[in-house]
Amino acid sequence: MTARPCVQDDFLQTLAKDKTTVNVNGIRLSGQLAGFDQFAVLLESGAGVQLVFKHAISTVMPANGRGPARDPADAPLSRDKPNHVQARDR
Incomplete structure (x- = not known):
C-alpha cells in the first residue's frame, strides 16, 4: 500500500516552488516560502x-x-458533484 500524499505538504511545496508571495495568518506575516518541514x-x-x-x-x-x-489531472472527475473530493493514485 502506498502512502497517501499530505495535502499540507503538496500545498506548501507548490507555493514554495512557484515562489508565490503568501500571507501567514495567526501572526500576520507576508513573504515567500523558502522551505518547510513537519514543524x-x-x-x-x-x-x-x-x-x-x-x-x-x-x-x-x-x-x-x-x-x-x-494540474488539470487534479480536477474533479464528476461535474455533478464539484465539491466531492476524489482520491487519486500517485
Whole structure:
C-alpha cells in the first residue's frame, strides 16, 4: 500500500516552488516560502528569513487571493458533484 500524499505538504511545496508571495495568518506575516518541514516554515521577505513554527499559524494563503495553479489531472472527475473530493493514485 502506498502512502497517501499530505495535502499540507503538496500545498506548501507548490507555493514554495512557484515562489508565490503568501500571507501567514495567526501572526500576520507576508513573504515567500523558502522551505518547510513537519514543524516549521521558512518565510523570506524584505526583512530577511524567518523561521515560523506551524503551531503558531492558522492559515497560509497566496497574497493575491488565488490558489496555486493546479494540474488539470487534479480536477474533479464528476461535474455533478464539484465539491466531492476524489482520491487519486500517485
